[in-house]
Amino acid sequence: MKYSRQRELVLAEVKSSREHPTADMVYAALKADNPSLSLGTVYRNLNLLAQMGQIHKIGMPEGSDRFDGRTDEHYHMLCQKCGRVYDVQLDTLSELDGQIQSQTGFLVHSHDLIVRGVCRACQQ
Structure with missing residues (x-):
């Protein structure tokens, strides 16, 4: 695939973020330093990077897709109060695929x- 500076910027932003950003969040983070960047370019590159397996696309049924720089096997918790998405490692599900197949x-x-609920910060 041909090199793209804008794709590299988008990838670096997602990989450095712990927020599991939406396309709009990535665009807002990059736009000030990259005035020629368009929202359409961000969307295209996020989807391409997800298809290539360089980032993970999290389909959110009740909102915009989120993107994760972590591509290892893990799961997500969504706070229904503040909207933050958190990573969670659930070792109890590591055998799920094999159980389903068998x-x-x-x-x-x-x-x-x-997993939907309310994060610790929002509970206080």
Whole structure:
């Protein structure tokens, strides 16, 4: 694939963020230092990077997709009060794919889990 400076900027922004940003958040973070950057370019590059496996796209049923620089196996928690998305490691689900295949014959390629609730900060 041909090198793109804008793609590298988008990738670096997602990888450095712990916010699991939306496309709008990535655009806002990069626009001041990159005035020629368009929101459409950010969307295209985020989706391309996700297709290439360099970032993870988190489909949010009740809002804009979020993007994660972590591509290892992990899950997400969504605070329904502040809207933040947090990473969570759930070792108890590490055998889920094998259990599904052994019980049903269904070969799992991937899965996403979003746990909804209220984060510690919002509970106080």
